[in-house]
Amino acid sequence: MRLIFSTLFCLFTLCLSAQNQWSAVMTQGTAAQSYDYFYSLESASTYISDQLKKGYVPTEIVYGDGKWYVVTTYTAVETTVSWKWGPDFPSDWIKGEWDNKKYITKVTYGNGAWFVIMATDKNVKTQSWGTRDTWDGMKKYIDDTWKENSRYNITDLAYGNGIWAVILTVMETYEHQKFKASESFPSSWIQEQYDDKYNITSIEHDGKQWIVVMTKQATSKGETAFLPETSFPTSKIKEQWDKGRRINSFIYYKKEENNEEQFKKYLKDGSDHLNGKYYNLAIADFKKALELYPSNASALNNLAWAQYQAGYCNDAMESIDKALALEKTRYNNHTKASILMCKNRCDEAVRYYDEAIRLYKQELGAIKESLYFVDRAKAKKCKGDYSGAKDDLQEAIKLEPNNVSFKNELIEVYELMNKKSL
Template identity: 25%
Template structure:
């Protein structure tokens, strides 16, 4: 008889699967659990009576064959042995070793719903070895969580008596992906990202997964960190979010919390674990030995403190905290520790090829302070089409003074191309030539409500939004009429409490591109405004979100001929809009400074670079 699930008819579970001597009875009343894409039942091999697990995935799915491929590559190393893969009715079937309870089930049997650190640290070490095995086969697990790590099967042993420190196995590899690519010089897949892409489980996903980036080895290790914290503390700080924005809300919470808050209640070594895995580059191989050392209660933090103390005694390090507070060092402090001492790397971009070994580890000291700076993007147009004959940067302590100066510049033919109301300043950048803007209107709107009626009126008059700004208490909007050859065909916008990734992706699919973006408000009530336009001079566009300045990502995009066309930042998150088109030059520079932007802007002008994007945001 067909079963009912969520109001839909479900195909009946087969009684027997397999062929020839490999035939297995499915114990349909012994449902072991459900994964992302299938159900698992207890079964028995008919010829031997051996207990097995039978995983069924409906053939409308596309994950089963991918999981079979990974399981075959592992050949029972760190994962259950597979005895049969095939098809039964409308199901894909995989028969494998019957295993014991999951880590999640074990946790649920504990009255405190917590595991002691001596147990968690051993689990962590076992998981590092398991993930190292998966990585050695060229795959990323992609869904590290307590439900996907199981104990060995022991007949008659209930979950509350199971000992996870005796050994663990990985399951549910349907989300695993290849990170190796033999066609590329470094043997690693190319960096990729799609703003509406997500893979994994929200609770344990890495920041990169939330931000739509292709997964690599670093992401398995970050998810492992969250899993271990969950097992020890019984919960994670971002549990409880719900609704359509759950993914982004969890992402924002993970990104804004420093390591000491995320790891609260756990040994300090976990802060070093998290700081290290978050500092890894896309193609970087994890230093498994370093992570194992951190998880070893007899070494861990003691060993780190010993190595740092030795360096201080030599005179190479005066103060770890001092390194963190230096203005120019906006990343986590990074040290290569070895018997011969330390080499400090301020620029993590140079560390992607560093190959750690048993005698040298890259230690990342957890950062306890956030750094905010101006980010100034300047562009050179070799063709001259986008280069203004003159550019003006004007910044004031009041909106009234800004308006007076802007009106003077308008009278000389200059037009606003950028607007910024952040860091206590009211700033505009105006160009003399080739903006494509004719008449302009600047509107100030106090309060959190976006000036919808004013914008609608301007649209009716033939204007388009060409610049946006926001601060804690107001919005600023510039609307312009445009020359015929540069006029937008249509425009739309959204105001959202989180970055509207899905909305943007849908608009891209309809031929729109982001032409303005801004943020407004104070935490926790900040909001994004994103303007998209048809007829913008772009052929492709991406949005890179991050909680720091993503130097390696920006350079990768530059190498792919993308240019930064907009930036906006909340107090925690940055959005870099990067576009490909026909009107941009061959050179772009992104400068960061803690002081007012003008001195950097002048340096760029001297190099024939013109400001194209500006924001005050978190860089570390």
């Protein structure tokens, strides 16, 4: 096992990190509901597919503390659902799904990806969306849209990567709406709207202010908006479920404060979990570190290694490519090679192991870690270069003369060489 940690030196007087905050909105309802969390969007996607087979549709998804939280809610109405994620807002895909009579039900951003869910809904007449890089710009876009067609309702609002996104929908029945921006959680304003039969439709935070959208209801629904707290509100959710309320929204945001030590703690926690083979926990730790310093090559390399060890080879490849774009070291070249082996791309893996060994020698002289030779031997054996694999294993045995597994590997390579010569 090898990890690299880099010490950060601030270029400014203050180093900005973040205090994580969670909130949730739960609304009166009777439908069966379930939620779970996942360390990758692939796993979250599999969960959504499995829940759809049981009649549960995805009604909320949010990223926070290194995990994707997914809420699914039972519906007796036949519904077709599709979803897509990626680094860019999927405008072309949305247009194609509109042509298929699907409409956006949820949009969110987290861990470098936009995630959009679309579903069939006979109550929708038409739909539009827009993005702006400031809330003031978004507010103007919403006001201008309402002037053109006052029947548009805000059905979702999201913030991520410095971009605001809004979904505007014309439904069969128009419902009046209000929205408010506030630096502090606007609990008094929310309560005033509750008293006037409004419920929360969307709530978001951009790290500086809250934006709350509320919609007039014909009949007031009981609803609770949790005050922000630093941990996910598991016990409060259970308490409200027992009172007949269902999850409407999760909100996760980061409030800036001065605290560089948190980054170092996440790296140490990730290292400890990785060494203990708690790979999913390590992944979450390294992702938290990267939320604070997204361009830290060492944290990206460590994340890639944890993802590789957990078997998430596609995620690992994405992470290590980001690390290599920032910095090329013996560590991240070795990680890249190992991930290539996971994808059975043996020729490419050998080239990256070669580069890792070259950089090792350049930096430290003679190689003292057998891992580099053993891993390259496996890649050479995979591509049929048994002679090269033999040489690497012999080098590894020089470093660890009593390692039985290395000797067994060497015997196996000799057998393969003999078969090849026949």
